[in-house]
Amino acid sequence: MTDKQPVNTPSGTGPAQSPNSGIRLIVWFLTVFLFSYFWLDMSQTQQRQDLSYTEFKERVRAGDVATVTMQGAQVTGTLHRPEPVTGANQAPVSNRFTTTLPPIDDPQLIPLLEEQGVEVRARAEEGSWWARLLVGLIPWLLIIGLFWYASARMQERMMGGGGAGGLFGFAKSRAKRFERGQSRVTFDDVAGLANAKRDLREISGYLRDPEHYRKLGAKIPRGVLLMGPPGTGKTLLARAVAGEADVPFFSISGSEFIEMFVGVGASRVRDMFESAKKEAPAIIFIDEIDSVGRARGTGLGGGHDEREQTLNQILNEMDGFDPHETVVVLAATNRPDVLDAALMRPGRFDRKVTLDLPDRPAREAILKIHSREVPLAADADLARLAALTVGFSGADLENLVNEAALLAGRTGRNDVDMTLLLEARDKVVLGGLREMVLSDEEKNLVAFHESGHAVAACMLPHADPLDKVTILPRGRALGVTEQIPDVERHNFKQSYLYDRIGVMLGGRGAEKLIFSEVSSGAEEDLKQATNLARHMVTHWGMSDRIGPVAFRRGEEHIFLGREMAQQRDFSEHTAEVIDAEVSRLLKAREEDIAQLLERHRALLEALAKMLLEKETLEADEIQKLVAAHPPAST
Structure with missing residues (x-):
């Protein structure tokens, strides 16, 4: 049973930053800025002499004024010589002054200034001091706000992935850390998988009481690889091991190591292993390890590829375990065939546990x-x-x-x-029911198509038992014929595979028999039949002409945005022979199914008629029709 997700805590060392620290930083900066602004403005104001307008004009007539700057009613300027110092303890007076023009314009001022050779400057009138303050402060606020927002978002992302927060925390591990007792999943919550649980009980027992195993001379496996199809419970089983052992549990996906920055993956690996060693005994779980553990040397980047550097760091960290460090690495994959050989060797993943679909x-x-x-x-x-x-x-x-x-x-x-x-x-x-309306002609075609599948499933001796037939559109199909195997099959006989292909071709055969032509509705049937026939010829040696040989077909992989084709291991002539054998097998089964449907045409038509009436037929209803319509004599 899936447990509730605990609150993630960072696995990296050091305290995580909080949004309050960013707010405090902004408040501190604003305080310093305002203090500096007012101190600078006041210091400049104190250094100027405040002259009355009358005294200002007398100084101009006396030739003491050197420059004048007019800005609205405010006049500032400089004197040729400052006021003499009268006392020994008095500071020298500045040669800069300020004055204010009267409300009524003085027409004699400008001629007087020109007569005395005073340099006159004019500036546009500025706003109030708080407007000037905002103009100078807004750009700094925007810059600081941008940095704070980026830091907060980076922190949220890192905390969501279990890594350390902060603007530069992307090199920290993103592993989700489960404290002791937080993983409430145990082996009792995992049904089936008896063999896998038996192998993993030793791991949880060792982590819970390592001294007991050390006295016996036993060494804990450094790594355990969980292999199996998707949905078989690999992640659940790893959490059950942590729950049974009651130790800290670090969980991460292989894709979370990789970023656009070179070396980030290796840095995250080092940080994760360092955190786990500090809290040993502990468990590290790497889900989908094939995303970083694929065989090296197949990429375009060679040894400088970020993925390969991350894999190299994982290998080094697993080699670096000391005997007293009780840290176990659990990894899960559904593609063990693509993993690097160095990752699979003993000393890294000493134990490999296979998980199958439940019986x-x-x-x-x-x-x-x-x-x-x-x-x-x-x-x-x-x-x-x-x-x-x-x-x-x-x-x-x-x-x-x-x-x-x-x-x-x-x-x-x-x-x-x-x-x-x-x-x-x-x-x-x-799939879910689709809300679509078929015409009578299309519904009739679908009814005969599904009836062809049903007749083939009922009459072929090695086919799986028929369970249900429907012409109600579900998922991507206009109709469905469902078979339920009566036994759990892990090995397929040739006769069973032949009949399985026959059932797939039954719908197309019924269309050809009734309407003298075929439709596009058999596309998915032909895909499945062709793939199965090719597998029989190239992998299972079920062709007399090809013989007991298994061939590897070329597979296309996407790497760094490019398609890379894996070379096949047979010649062009052999490829032509394989294609011919696949075609021969399918045509032979098509002829056999055509003859079978011809013999059971009465049952085919009766099934189609009842499907048009009821739209869905269960297994018992179909068996009654089969018993009531014996095959025609040949």
């Missing part, structure tokens, strides 16, 4: 865990639902239960019954 008992247990807080009706049969969810992962089952609860809330129900559970299962598998 039927495990699915039932998972459904019970996820429905503990859901009020189930008396008819809710989780055992039957587990049988109908072959191929579901743990995440799929959790989503199914949640969808059923949402449907119950939408319809105003107080509990979740089996009908809602089955409807939620159909929504997860087939």
Whole structure:
């Protein structure tokens, strides 16, 4: 069961900055600025002599005035010689002065100044002192506000990722740090996966009591790699290990190491491992490690590639564990085939745990865990639902239960019954119902198409049992034919694969039989059939002409915005032979299905007619039609 997300705390050392510190910095700067502004203005004012207008004109007539600056009614200027000092303790008087013009213009002033050779300057009248203050202060406020905003946003981003805050905290680790006891997930919350839990119990036991294992001479594995398809519970299992061991837990995704700045990934790796070592015993969990752990030497940047530098730092840190440092690195991936060999060797990831899709008992247990807080009706049969969810992962089952609860809330129900559970299962598998209106001609075509799939599924001996057929548009399909495997298959026989291709081609065969032409509705069927046939020929040796050989097909990967094709390991002639074999296999199955549908044309037409009436047919209704329409004699 998914636990609630705890509050993230930074894994880097040092106190994190807060927005209040930025506000205090701005207030401090404004105080200093205002004090400096007023002190400078007052000091300049005190250094000037304040002359009356009469005294000013007398000084002009006496030839003492050198320059005059007029700014509105305010006149400032300089004297040729300052006032003489009369006392020994008096400071010298400045030669700068200021005066104010009378309200009425003096027509004699300008001629007098010109007569005495005074240099006259004029300036535009300025506003009040507070307007001048704002003009000088606003640019500084904008600059400081921009820096503070950038720092706050960077801090929020780092704190959201678990890293240290501050403007320059991007080199700190972004790992989410779970304190002791915060990870309330234990192995009891993980259904199934008995073998994986057995291997990981030793890890949690060692972290909880390392001295017991040291006395036995046992060394803790430095790394454990969790491998399995998406949704099988790799992250949940890692949190369960931390919950069982009751130790600090550092969680990060491999993609969070990489930034546009060179060396940032390696710096974050160092910071994360340093933080974990300080709090040992501890667990480091790296999710999707294949994003940084891919095989080196395949990129365009070579050894200077940021991803490869990050991987090198991870390898160095895992080699640097001392025996007394009880730090375990758990990593998860669904692509173990692309990981670097140095990362996979013993001494780094000593133990590799494979997680598979849950079997039927495990699915039932998972459904019970996820429905503990859901009020189930008396008819809710989780055992039957587990049988109908072959191929579901743990995440799929959790989503199914949640969808059923949402449907119950939408319809105003107080509990979740089996009908809602089955409807939620159909929504997860087939997609939601689409609000689109088909014409009678299109509906008739879809009915025969789905009937062709259904007839092939019923009559082919090795096909999976038929469960439901519908012509209601769901997801991206106009109609759906659903089969439920009766057993858990991990190995596929050739006969089963042939019949599976036959079911895929049944819809197209029915269109060709009834309408003498085919439509575009079989596009997805042809894609799946072609991929399966090619896999049979190139990987499983199910072609007499090709023989028991497995070929690797070229795969395209996107790296640094460019498509990089992986070279195939066979010649052009072999490629032509493979294409010919795939085409031959599909054409042979198409002919077999055409003959089968011809023999069961009465059943095909009856199924299509009932589908047009009811739109959805269950397995028992289809079996009644099968029993009532025997094959035609040949």
